[in-house]
Amino acid sequence: MTHHSPAPRTTGRRTAARATALAASAAMVVLALQSGTAATAAGHTASSRDAGATALPLSASQRATALKDAQADAPAAARQLGLGSGEKLVARDVVRDADGTTHTRYERTYDGLPVLGGDLVTHTAKSGDLKGVSKAHKGAISVASTDASLAPAAAKKSALAVSDAKSATAKNVRKVVWAASGKPVLAYETVVTGTQADGTPSELHVVTDAATGKKLYSYEGIENGTGTSEYSGTVTVGSTASAGGGFDLTDGGRGGHKTYDLNGGTSGTGTLFHDADDQWGDGTVTNRQTAAVDAAYGAAETWDYYKSAFNRNGIAGDGKAAYSRVHYGNAYVNAFWSDACFCMTYGDGQSNQHPLTALDVAGHEMSHGLTASTAGLNYSRESGGLNEATSDIFGTSVEFFANNSSDVGDYLIGEKININGNGTPLRYMDKPSKDGGSADYWSKTVGRLDVHYSSGVANHFFYLLSEGSGAKTINGVSYNSPTSNNSTLTGIGRAKAEQIWYKALSTYMTSTTNYAAARTATLQAASDLYGANSAEQQAVAATWTAVNVK
Structure with missing residues (x-):
């Protein structure tokens, strides 16, 4: 193992960041200067991006005021969208673009009950005209009655039967309308806490039919991901x-x-x-x-x-x-x-x-x-894969951004923990199937995979969009990324790919977004940022096709 000696004592403003020595990993890869099409860490703002589509920075007070104003406008927005008399909107996020476009994210209620899968985003021009809306559930929200046939105790019992956690306890039962899949139904959401087999705490959310007790959906509220166990050399921290x-x-x-x-x-x-x-x-x-x-x-x-x-x-x-x-x-x-x-x-x-x-x-x-x-992607099925991929995408982006000589950016996930015992990474973005479980391309069965494996499709998309297909070496690491249709792709650079994914996530994706909807969201984001029919938007379309999302 390579060691760095402790950082020297420093003087000056004592609340400032301080240099600290950390150990480097024994599995350190010898890294060279970056090659390929990815932009440098400093190049996040692409010069060809439409500045009008860039989100404006909002201070905490500005954001609070924007949310307050959006909530005051919520009844008018509900009428404009043609929502039913029992439906109300609750403002959750506001994004304002430089061109005056406002993206307002709402949760929905029905007769006072939370609607799971009822979230939506309105896109309003500077003039006040509605440009469009992104909905988690396309149809109307309505149930025959909000009186439950089963008592909350029955929901607890059903939820406990779903959990595999040790010392499982059901609590926080609430009545909801479930609209994330199919026809809306009256349901209970129960949170079951306990401990998973590997010691991770469990916060399992279980949605059960309020009439039959049948499980409709479940997802784990604790989102765990693996990264590297190497350390970052001499760094600064805030104290x-x-x-x-x-x-x-x-x-x-x-x-x-x-x-x-x-x-x-x-x-x-x-x-x-x-x-x-x-x-x-x-x-x-x-x-x-x-x-x-x-x-x-x-x-x-x-x-x-x-x-x-x-x-x-x-x-x-x-x-x-x-x-x-x-x-x-x-x-x-x-x-x-x-x-x-x-x-x-x-x-x-x-x-x-x-x-x-x-x-x-x-x-x-x-x-x-x-x-x-932002999108609140449900942590299960295809939306869960997109959730997990988003963390891989931005975790990788942070690694490139930091430009740390002890942990140079790469498209390998968990390459230093050696969890497999043979020095191989946990996940590969250029060809996800190399880990033995992740999907390179979309298929009808992708949603049945664990979210850490269904994420492979989006991870592969992001790598291909950033770097393109085929063999190349970046920062000393060799990659060879295939395509499902044998197409040859040229990447648009990681900086642009990051911008497109972030805008899609923050303004167009919803809790129920699947891979097909992610394609639509990123195409719209690319259009906003770089123009309709731009090279970047065409690259997004071609890349989704290359991972079999059409």
Whole structure:
């Protein structure tokens, strides 16, 4: 293993970011300068992009005002959309483009009940004219009655039968209208908590028919993804002077992101990391601060990436940070995101010697928060694959953006954890099937795969759109990406591909978006950004065809 010595002591403003030494992975790949078509880390804003379609940055107060105004306009929007008398809209997000177009994301209620799969996005021109609407459910929302035949206790019993978690407990039962698939029905949503087989907490959401108790849908609320366990060398982290003396690992420059030590616990926040002299970690796994610094660094780079690339003010767009918890459980070999706490959690890996606190882990996990705050892609079936791919896409993008010499950007997922025991990555974006389970191309059975495998179609799309098909070497890593129709593709560059995916996610995708709808959303995003029938939009169409999404 290669080691970096501790960072030298620094002077100056004590609340500023501090240099910290971390260990590098034994599996480090020798990397060269990037070749291929991808843009450099600094090149996120493509010169040919239509500036009018770029989202304007909104401060926390501006966003709050925009949401308040959107809620005041919600009744008029419902009438304009021709919604039924029992339907109401609840504003959840507002995106304003430079050309005056406003994209307003709404949840829907029916007779006061939440409508799952009822979310929609209105697209309004500067003039106030409705340009279009993106709906999770195309038809009307209506059920015969909102009186349930079964009591909530029956929903709990049905939900418990679905869960495989240890110490499962059903709670938080609520009556809803289920509209995410087929005809809307009255239902219950029950959250079953417990512990999954590998030690990951479980927050299983189970939707059951309120008349029959039959399961209609379920998804896991804990979204766990794997990244690298290598460390990032000497980095900077944000700290804040503590009122009682010393320093806390709180990044005041990025929404107040905090990093906590669970110390082997599996609940709560544990203890906020504190240090007397503002020198964090020593590059060894035996120093508890080392994992904390890596997690804090990853969170900072992810925050900066979203700000730089998309003018986004924090993961949820509200200027507030998520938080990180390290040293979860005992020898826990994973990391996960939870919407419930809006936080990332990292285990210490095999024998508590390989904390999963590396750069693309943070980018992957925090991007689950981005998805939850925008499209809200259901974490199951094809929408779940798109959810997981979004985290791979932006985790990879964060890695390229950081331009860290100890962790140079690549299109391999989990290449340093060696989970397979033979040095191979967990996932490959250029040819996903190389992992033995992921799909290269869409088929009717893709939605039956685990979301980490159905994500392969979107991961492959993103790689092909960025870099093109065929053999090439990028940053010292060899790739050879095929196409389903044997077409030859030339990539448009990663920077443009990132912009297209983000705009599609934030303004056109909904909770029920599948691969066919993702094609439509990205084509519209490419049109907005680069023009109808532009080379970029044509590339998006050709690339979806190349992964068999037509």
